[in-house]
Amino acid sequence: MKKRNSVIDIMKGILILSVMFYHLIYRNQGSVLDEIIREFIYFGLPVFMLLSGYFYCFSNEDVFGMFRRRMKQIVLNTCLITGVLLILFGPYFMLVHGYTLRSWVNDVVTTYLRPELVAKIAPSFGETGQLFNNLSPVWFMWTMAWATIVFYLVMYFVRKHTWMMGVSAVVLMIIGAVFYVKIPPQSWSIHLAPLYAGIMMLGAILGKYRGIETLCKIPMIPAVVIAVIGGFLHYQIFEKFGSDWLYLSIFRVDKDFNGIFTYLTVAIFILEMFLGGFVLMVFARVIDKIKGCNKVLSWIGAHTYMILLLHCLFGGITADVLHTYNKPGPNWYVVPLTATVVVKSVITFIVSLAACSGVVFVLERMKRFRRKATQSK
16 A cells, blocks of 8 residues: 655645634634735645645556546545435534524535525525535535546546646636636536646646655755745735635625736636645645654544534534634624633634544544455455
8 A cells, every 4th residue: 555645644634724723713803814824724725626636646547447436535425424414413403503494404405506506496495504504615525526527537638648738737727717707606616627627637747746745855944945935925925916716706705806817816826826835835844743743633634525524513513502703603703802702712623623533533443344344254
């Protein structure tokens, strides 16, 4: 079995913890620190997409076999896990949030079809409730599913020639930019599929030449200096071009980004991804040298999928119990932000992480038990 790259796992671990922090603790106070937190969060999604393409297996000629396995993980597992959560926790939301059977069904339908589509085909089911909000990270999996379909379809024709992969990445991102500018937000973020498929293609090119492993060989002191400069540039670009609105396009209200400026925003978004990704990689290298901390973050990074699906649910339930602020919980806009609310939000974060980790641990044990039982037969 191929050994996992601890630096990459730590990068993913940092990203998923930052997502949890944003959902369960963060509250915009209009400060520079808030801008830095938002900046860090918004390059996380494209970096996840880049890493998804990075691990494309060129040695395996069965492209469709790889595609089936990938889609099973992204789509089938997500549908099954989400369905179990909707069934198990529906009664809880009936008791705590006053759900009726209709509102429960409404959130089930909206979770799978997404609000944009439900609003068109069944407007009476358009309003979402707290259960839907607690499963909101699922949208990322649908986005990745559509991007993966486009990515594998194109890779089938271009995978043998790096230059063709490069051209395809550029073409896909141009198409994605046009879709972003011209097409309103679509269900499952399907309008962003070409853009993210292009990012996955860039990741595949990077992975073909083991780019991250090569960058990790840069001596630490020069790497830190470059990361500091890159982080400063990243912040300036983020402030000037507002590329967080590209990430937020599925939620966006119209902002005055029209014409060439919007296309430029898409291009800058790609630049930000590489700048932020390098800073994150250097930080992960530092963490990798800290015993204990490196193992914890590596483990979290190796299980980002399940933590992404579960953290808002467990965080929202904890917030219900504590009556505190966070995005999936009640009292989202508590003002002022008191020390008590902050402490309770931190507790929410810790409980959610512990619950997610516990579920993953149990599932891993069950998988090992089934594997041993199969081998003994």
